[in-house]
Amino acid sequence: MNHFTDRTQGFLQEAHQSAVRKEHPHVLPIHVLGALLSDPQGGVSALMTEAGGTPTDAMAQVALMLEKQPVAKNSQVTTSPALQKVLIQAKDFATSLGTNLSQWKVYFGGCCRMPPQETF
Numbered sequence: 001m002n003h004f005t006d007r008t009q010g011f012l013q014e015a016h017q018s019a020v021r022k023e024h025p026h027v028l029p030i031h032v033l034g035a036l037l038s039d040p041q042g043g044v045s046a047l048m049t050e051a052g053g054t055p056t057d058a059m060a061q062v063a064l065m066l067e068k069q070p071v072a073k074n075s076q077v078t079t080s081p082a083l084q085k086v087l088i089q090a091k092d093f094a095t096s097l098g099t100n101l102s103q104w105k106v107y108f109g110g111c112c113r114m115p116p117q118e119t120f
Helices: 006-021 029-037 043-050 055-067 081-097 101-111
Strands: none
Touching: 006 029, 029 043, 029 055, 029 081, 043 055
């Protein structure tokens, strides 16, 4: 986790706290998505809106998915293998792009645009 920015570590900490509050045995990628969507600065929500999505609908779906997770009272919360894989991929991806802000803008600008409705 030390490979991530303080802000990213904050999202991961919030995801962990969410799993603890809900008595889930593992922190899952869906916990992280919930933390990202509930960010008061709204970075992910703004990207989702720009791409044509609805953050409030997404958050409602996250809540439903979290309700379906198993509960393990009094257990130690661990990072799920799925989240471990996502974090490794994120670190590798960030390393491959480096710190060149223009590369990040090109990547995220391209992946967050929705095709025109006629193409669906």
